[in-house]
Amino acid sequence: MSLSPSFSPLLRHPVSQSLLLFLLAFLVLGPGIGEATGFTGKDEFFLGLRTPMEMIEGNHWLVPFLDGAPRIRKPPLLYWLGRAGYETAGISLITARAIAVAFAGLLVVATAGIARRLSGKPETGWLAGCILLGCLGLATEGRRFMLDVPVAALSATALWAFIQWLDFRRFSALTAAALLLAAGFLIKGPIVALVCGGGVLAMLVCGRLRVDELRGHWLALLGHGLLAAAIALPWFFVVRLLYPEAAELMLADELESRQFFSLSPNILLGLLNIALPWVFVFLAAAWRARIQHGLPRIALLWFLLTFIPFFFIKSFDRYLIGSLPALAILIAVTLPQLQARWPFRLGATLAVLFAGALAAFTFWFGLGGWYWLPLPAAYLLWAWWSPRATGHLLAAPMLLWMTLMSAVFPAIGVNAVPASVVELGHEKPVAMFDGPQPAMLPILSGQTHRHYGKLDRFDLEEIAVTGTPVFVEDKDLDKFHATVDGNSFRASELGRYQTLASHGSGLRFARVGATKADWQAAFATRDLKPIMTTVFWFGISKP
Template sequence: MPVTPLCAPAPAWQRDDALPLLAAFALLLPMVLLMPALPIDETRYLAVAWEMRQSGDFLVPHLNGATYAHKPPLLFWLINAGWLVTGVQAWTARAMTLACSSASLALMHRLAWRLSGSVAVARLATWLLAGTLYFGLFANAIMFDVPLATCVLLALLGVCDLVAGRMRRGVLVTGAAIGLGILVKGPVMLLDIACVALLAPWWSLGRLDGRRAAYFGALGVALLLGAAIALAWAIPAALHGGEDYARAIFLKQTLDRIQGVKGTSAHGRPWWWYLAVFPLMVLPWPLVVRGGIGALRARLRELQLDVLDWRWPAALCGRASAAWRCGIAWLVPTFVVFSLVSGKQPHYLLPLIPALALLIALGLESAQLRLRGGLFGAVLVLLGLGVASLRLWPLGRTAQAYADLIAPWWGLAVIVLGGVLLGWRRRLPLALPVVVTLALALVIKLVIVQGPGARYDITPMAQRIADLQAQGHPVANLGWHHGVYEFAARLHEPVPAFDTVADFAVWAQQHPDAYVATFYRQFRFRAKPVFTQPFRGGEVSLWKAGDALASGIDPSLSHAVEDADAGEE
């Protein structure tokens, strides 16, 4: 692998470079227009953006009338900016995240070339990122981790500038990316780039010899610039939102996520959890990529020698390129840090997938790795057979409700995708598993739209609530509703949420003409609801408040709680 200066001019953009972008865009765009907003997360974020638009308060986000401190405002700002052009539509938010995903692919190409000096590696890395299943599933999802990944890639390009001695541009790019990343999802942005930035003297292969102080000084200035950008929002927002909101955005949300496994963090999971989840996220590459044991041992031996020699002599520079080292410094320690953090969700690792794409691309370009499609094809055939026969499986009541809505012929579509790969078991072109994986992601989402999507659409209930509010009837919800009603019916009034029947009864006495909704089975009343619809694995129902309280709770349905585990992301 040739070692080239990180400051070398970029090659001209060619048609082959754009193919991964075009393939991904073509297979991801349909879901921008077809996919409904999925509860609980996507409907929540759209509700926050809608309430921001309604209130005109773009400084402090709100949900159901209360300050929303779980996330910074940049994604909500982007959604509202899009609404200025398209009007208030759910697909606008998906278009925003798809634009960020497309930018991530372009930045992946640029970063891989800057590190390796190889146009082939840059193209391979872009294809590999585009063809990762989790990237395909989340590329147009209304989630914070998609634009966060874009900010991470941009920040690492800035770090490359700092390593190459382009201090002014490096500080501006890195600092701006840090600031935007914090405004997207908070200080977790720093965890995503800290290891690779701090280990630059190791992976840059001597390029920082005699300049380490200048590099770390510039990195510190970039960090201050990023902090200044974030604080330009956070300080006025804290003053405007009040003491509790200030405490939440400066302390609570960050500290809760870095506590130990037994802490109070949402989504607390054991340290090894990502070891089990990450290989599934980066499918199909664990099934498609193969490598010779001898070549792998030789590479590890070379890297070990380089790691032990902290002087980085020139004689070893040809053994492991800056790109190899940067990919390892990016992936391995960052993965360990996230594994030690209590709060874990699969999409928290979305910004790490480009690091793996870079390493696999280097292995493919140097012929240390190769592609085989047989195993992935066989897995898809088995998966397709399972989907086609899903209705025959002995499933629980909730799972069966979903299975009955999935047409068996979707399984045949997956079988066809597997058969295509089985026909290319040898001499597999990289574009084929990429396109198959993106098509699989498209099929998964089409399955939701065609079948269980009806259980995710809260619009009928939300519209009933909007009609009642327009008629002057207050409507409350037993249990926290995560804002699922607000955007679906473009509500102009909050829907109060009560955790206990006693609290709701006090409110109902003050509002004798009120109604109550709930998708919590523990609060299902004996009275006949005025409206009911399927929702996720159960139902959401609406009662007249007086009738509901007079009938009481049905104890036979008090055993199951819907959505109780749907915490904030």
């Protein structure tokens, strides 16, 4: 299995290969990013999309704000980019998610660049970039306006620049690495060191890089380290000066939420989720790499250094995005040697079963969208079951995930908001209690809309005076009424609607508390109402 005989001269040139991969990333990840019912999660619709909107409404730049309070739990760079995007192209899902896709494209380009430099072969770079684009994790996370893909992209690009400096001693490459790490730090903090640092450590252990080389350039390295710190750290000092108590509480809460040294064996299942269908091919490649030297061993060690730390903290699948470049490079460099078909067949089968289950769901409930999937699914099985041209092997997973994310999943209607509610959100500010629902109303109406985790007398007084409607999810009704009644106010229902609503992850869209009997009733009647969330909205007044 080789690209060499017919590998296009256009793809051999680093610049043209990088440009084509970046454009391919937009072609694969771009379709469907404007769909309000597309794959999302609370961190995107509640935090990522709303924060830049409130920055515009309150004219905040230095410190992002959300719901009237400084949003300092995460650094500001992605929110700065979001505000700039909204002000340039308008507030929309496409504007925000195009930024996410651009970072995903950068991650693909950097992965290919690292593979080219470490292998000396342009073919390996192209393979690695396309393998990464065919992973389910990039298909889901590369479309969402969140932190994980951008920080991984900047860290991987910093490693690519660092390798360029090692090979050519270009001062500008080392400067670029420092600037990229600083930018990554301003997106998600110290975790930016994981991908780049893991790659450097893997090269040191495997002999691709020697300590003597670094020692001989200690002054340049120190100077650029100070440059990165000078760019990345001032914002944190300013925040601590402006909001000392909030900063202390944020730090304590962040440390507690990470649950350090709490084992997370479920991260193994997370690897299956983000690397499908390539995960079993990776396992076969890793088994071979354990006895090999050179790039296979570097890539394997790099993967382990970016993967193992998440065994020891509370982790989500998306945290493993930073492990995908090493995974893709290891597969790319060993792919010509892999003869066994079981890794390909098993990966393709599971990918088709997963996508097919969602398509079957839309078919059964008459939602549409399912008819786009059979051809890409059949193509993947054909391309992966028996040895085929490498182009088919690379293209089939991309096509499957592109179809699933842009056509099948949006048809389910998760977080759908009635047009009348969107119009209400255009006309006046609304409040969201706890939930928060309607999840996509802020981005659809172009207004942040205040979220209240709890309501006190002063909040209720303001809401009553301004005539602000309050939206409440059915699971929070008792808490809402207790709060309103306990403060001597009255809540009058103004309307309600039903929807499948995101609760945490993108696939958890059934009503909170939905039972097995509810699911059985839904399937028996081919009606989703038994598992739908009911969203109410109320007017608040004095009795």
